[in-house]
Amino acid sequence: MVEESPVRQLCDETTCPICLEYFKDPVTIDCRHNFCQAYITQCWQEPGREASCPQCRVPCPQRDFKPNRQLASIVEIAKKFRLQRTRGAEALGKVCERHQEPLKLFCEDDQALICVVCDKSKEHKEHKVIPKDEAFRERKKKIWNYLTFLKEKRKEMLSCKQRKENESQMLLEEAEIETQKIMAEFNQLHIFLEEQECLVLTKRKNLSDEIKHMRNKNIEKLSKEISSMDDLIKEMEEKHNQPTSEFLQKLCCLDFKKIKFMTFKGS
Template sequence: MHFEFMADEMADEGPVQNLCEETTCSICLEYFTDPVIIDCGHNFCQSCITEAWGKSDQEASCPQCREPHQQRNFRPNRQLASIVEIVKKFSLQAAKGVEVLGRVCKRHQEPLKLFCEDDQAPICVVCDKSKEHRDHKVIPKEEAFEEYQGKILRHLEFLNKQREKILSSKLKGETESQNLLKQTDMERQEIMSDFKQLHQFLEEQEHLLLAQLKELDDEIKNCRNQYIAKLCEEMASLDNLIRQLEEKQKQPVTEFLQNMRSILERCNENKNKTINAIAFPRGLKQQIDYFSKIHPFLEKETKKFKDVVLSGPQGKKACHIPKLCSTSKLWFCLLTLSELEAWEANKSN
């Protein structure tokens, strides 16, 4: 028989498919190995029928038709053995003609037309009838492809939205931190200008205030860097997963369905992740507000301030600006409590 004609018959599951089934042992569901024929006319692998009959001391019967066989006789079927070898060679030849590498069952040389949900792997019709997959959920490969393709598309849509949220949060965090840094820089310039007029008297306090602003800068930058690093890490993880999913979509059906469970589990893990807004230390803005109050007071009271300081500490009490968090120790000892209270009262009026 011409191989091209037989290949077409194999693809259509015609007579050649029936021939393959007739050369398959009904016990092991594999091609006959050392086939033997028993008295009722049915054929089995010699090892299969020997094992089947050897399990019980009761009267033996045919595993296929259940006809009793008291003598347990069998004889080699050499003609069938020759046919099996021909069918095996033909199956390999036909498989090469109609299926590409990776689309044929390595075990049975049959097209991988089904998909086992339990093992997450494509299988052939012979595998489906075997004990290994007998109780498994098996569906057509095309149906499995459509189902998982839909899941992949939904995950891609969700992951892309997550990525957009992360990018938006990143930009928002950058903007907020830049605004805070601009405020601290503005306060730095104003404080430097004020202390320049009173440099002899306020040199120590000037350096201390600058140090506190530097601490604020460091806190803001540290918060920003940690936040951006975390977002970048999350985005890199999403990019990697998205890239894997996009590459997965381009793969042939058989390769596409491999490792599907682990990929979907990674996708599901990302659903539970939340994106938190950038979090600056408590009281950070309040600290900046305290700096902003120092400048207008100094600007208004500069002329009087020199006279107050030069007049000596008699009747004067040092002013302490309380710390706002554990990392801030802001002291402004040269301002008098009475002067600051008077300024606050005038401001409120």
């Protein structure tokens, strides 16, 4: 609870402890406490309840009360005073919608601005209430601390972001260099393989040409020898079929050395 101010004391003195509103037709009972006439009458008329002061519990067997005109006058003055203050507060847009009082207090439990009448109500009776200026300073300081923390974190994140970007750029550059190096090596290898392919194909062509040449040469030679052998066979067949005298006479004409030579080469 906040320290009592004159305005709040005036509000307390002109507020009914039962209805928590300004006194209406205030009356004083035997214990000198004041209440709205309608509410104290209603309270004492409850079935099975002894008449007593709702505030101090002192018995009031006579159920007697007296109009308090002086308090009624003070209530009217308080209302006029509140109206004057309300108009000033309305210009700033800071008036309690319920009680039309300036919002000068802050309820920590409800996290809301309230007026002095709200503070005395049952709704805020057990709540922690502080002046709104104090609440403003505390929250402004808290927000400033959060703001400082967030700015520092943002600075760290920007630094981290820049560092990551630099690292990524460096890795990309290294990767590009390595890619170019690999491409150059593969290009050199490709050139080497093309040269080797050309060399091997040339050797194979030369070998094929040589084989063909030797084949043709041998075939040509063998063809000539076969032709000579055919002639010799024909000659010998003719001699073999000659009569005895002619066969023997011309037998000496056969070149047996040539036959042996051809037979030897053929084997």
